[in-house]
Amino acid sequence: MISSAEVKKYGAKIGLDIVGVTSTEPFPEYVKIVQNRIKNGLIPIESQEAEDIFKRLNFHSEPEKSLPRAKSVLSLGMRYLVKGNADDTKPGVPCGRIGRHYWRDFYGELWRKKARLANFLKRKGVQCSKEAYLPYKLVAQKAGVGFYGKNCVLQSKDYGSWIILVSIVTDVNFEVDSPSSENCGSCVACIKTCPTQAIVTPYILNIGRCVNHLLASTKPIPIELRHLIGNRINSCDRCQEVCPHNQSVAPVERKFPNPRMKWGTSPALIPLLDISEEEFKRSFADLDWYKPELKFLKRNVILALGNIGDPLSLLALNKMLRNQEDMIRAHAAWAIGKIGGLEAKQLLHDAFRKEKDADVKKEINNALSNA
Numbered sequence: 001m002i003s004s005a006e007v008k009k010y011g012a013k014i015g016l017d018i019v020g021v022t023s024t025e026p027f028p029e030y031v032k033i034v035q036n037r038i039k040n041g042l043i044p045i046e047s048q049e050a051e052d053i054f055k056r057l058n059f060h061s062e063p064e065k066s067l068p069r070a071k072s073v074l075s076l077g078m079r080y081l082v083k084g085n086a087d088d089t090k091p092g093v094p095c096g097r098i099g100r101h102y103w104r105d106f107y108g109e110l111w112r113k114k115a116r117l118a119n120f121l122k123r124k125g126v127q128c129s130k131e132a133y134l135p136y137k138l139v140a141q142k143a144g145v146g147f148y149g150k151n152c153v154l155q156s157k158d159y160g161s162w163i164i165l166v167s168i169v170t171d172v173n174f175e176v177d178s179p180s181s182e183n184c185g186s187c188v189a190c191i192k193t194c195p196t197q198a199i200v201t202p203y204i205l206n207i208g209r210c211v212n213h214l215l216a217s218t219k220p221i222p223i224e225l226r227h228l229i230g231n232r233i234n235s236c237d238r239c240q241e242v243c244p245h246n247q248s249v250a251p252v253e254r255k256f257p258n259p260r261m262k263w264g265t266s267p268a269l270i271p272l273l274d275i276s277e278e279e280f281k282r283s284f285a286d287l288d289w290y291k292p293e294l295k296f297l298k299r300n301v302i303l304a305l306g307n308i309g310d311p312l313s314l315l316a317l318n319k320m321l322r323n324q325e326d327m328i329r330a331h332a333a334w335a336i337g338k339i340g341g342l343e344a345k346q347l348l349h350d351a352f353r354k355e356k357d358a359d360v361k362k363e364i365n366n367a368l369s370n371a
Contacts, residue, residue: 002124004174007117011076014116015109017159018077020143021174024063024070030135031057042200044208046217050290053133060133067129067169072176074168075136075143076114080106081162083251084265089231094308095266096301099212099235102287103265104256106164114166121170129169136165144177150202151190151239157182160246190239195228199239211236215300216288220327223366226334231304233267233297234287259283269308270316272301298323299331306335314343321351329355330363337367344371 004021011019034057037043048054064070080101088095101107118128132139137154141147145165146156153161157180184202191199198209207213211228212235214221221229240246260267260283275283277294285292302320305313313335320332333351336344348371352364 096233132167306338
């Protein structure tokens with residue numbers, strides 16, 4: 001019918017950097033790992049509610065649930081390390097950081113390539129799953145794509161961890177690849193440099209402390225973690241930036257659509273506080289959010305401005321103290337207090353007198369004590 005070599009050749013032709021093959025044996029260890037982490041409070045309720053995978057663990061651990069008579073699983077991936085400035089902040093122009101996997105429409109492009117490969121296989125008589133409800137990283141590891149890093153991110157031999165993954169379940173017994181035997185050795189760079197100490201021990205992540213989760217959340221960001229987020233406004237690459245496996249990975253040219261073309265890879269923060277709902281949907285709704293709403297971007301921008309600490313941000317932050325959203329006003333008070341100084345104190349005093357919400361008044365009062 002068709003060989004795995006032919007599948008890989010076509011995948012490379014359409015721009016897939018990774019095509020690995022594995023069997024359809026279930027992943028019972030995945031169910032146990034996730035259940036144990038939920039039990040130990042390492043996966044917050046919000047994350048469980050947002051991701052369907054947590055609701056049907058057994059379903060997501062068995063390839064045959066995605067395709068009856070399944071015989072093999074394809075692991076597909078693309079590298080996403082491209083050139084660009086991670087942080088354009090300079091005096092008077094505070095800028096934010098966005099995870100590199102959102103510097104282009106990498107996810108959209110990967111899914112388009114997946115569809116092309118699936119259509120190619122169907123023309124060859126291969127039946128493919130419409131969706132593959134599987135743990136993509138475990139599939140990739142089993143398919144020889146790479147190994148798990150201590151930061152719980154998959155490390156590929158050629159592209160480091162700068163990769164995104166997806167899977168296809170098929171009804172053909174393709175020749176499978178051997179799992180990678182590599183590992184991190186004694187390196188703990190990612191654990192030492194995680195901004196919020198979210199990597200509890202090697203290979204165990206407390207999602208509730210991870211910057212990715214905090215910035216995607218619909219809840220107020222815990223006060224004790226705000227100063228650790230820096231000027232990140234969505235996602236965090238820190239554990240990947242310090243990983244030795246990533247140091248020799250060369251950037252690749254990618255002429256993919258870029259939803260944030262007008263904003264760049266490190267958007268200026270103050271203008272973001274004034275964008276419309278339409279602009280948010282056009283340029284930022286595709287980022288990591290539990291709910292893609294403008295108020296959560298503004299909350300993150302406010303914290304980034306506070307952490308940068310440029311007094312020129314005070315005027316814009318003061319405007320946020322009059323926002324209709326309690327969460328926005330509370331975070332704005334924190335940011336103003338973080339910047340500090342006489343002007344900051346005066347703004348907070350004025351806001352405290354006018355504020356009617358008790359919880360926000362408490363935040364303002366705390367900010368005053370720190371200003």
